[in-house]
Amino acid sequence: MKSRYDFMRPTQDEENKTRKGVPYADIMSFSIEEFNFSTQPERYSLFRRDVERFDLLMFRKYGAAVYDDIILWLNNIPSRHFLQPGQVLVLPDRVDLDRFFSRKSR
Numbered sequence: 821m822k823s824r825y826d827f828m829r830p831t832q833d834e835e836n837k838t839r840k841g842v843p844y845a846d847i848m849s850f851s852i853e854e855f856n857f858s859t860q861p862e863r864y865s866l867f868r869r870d871v872e873r874f875d876l877l878m879f880r881k882y883g884a885a886v887y888d889d890i891i892l893w894l895n896n897i898p899s900r901h902f903l904q905p906g907q908v909l910v911l912p913d914r915v916d917l918d919r920f921f922s923r924k925s926r
Contacts, residue, residue, distance in 0.1 A: 855894060855912075855920055862911040866903060874900045882914050890917060 870877040875885040892900060895909050 856916065857912055858916055858919075859913050861913070861916075864909050864911050866905055866907045866909065868905045871900075871903045871905055871907075874903060881911055882917070887914075887917055890920070 864881075866877075874888055878885045878888045878891065881887075888900065891909065891911065892898070894912065897903065897909075
């Protein structure tokens with residue numbers, strides 16, 4: 821089974837190009853124009869607990885924490901370290917997320 825990292829290109833940021841000598845996947849390598857919303861996305865205001873445990877928010881909303889990177893990418897947020905309580909995120913339907921990844925896997 822492929823993961824989200826199979827669909828990303830390695831980072832081009834020279835300063836952060838490797839982690840322990842290995843290039844890592846860059847979520848920003850996806851073109852945001854390639855994502856299509858089939859339904860109106862939810863607008864969700866973050867609580868402190870969501871900022872502290874973003875993975876648990878993803879699990880509550882989508883049943884899996886693996887959507888964290890793409891949610892950050894869709895909201896133009898480079899990493900979870902930039903999240904703040906009260907910040908509003910756009911959360912698409914899981915069907916749209918899965919469709920995006922399945923299209924990329926072809």
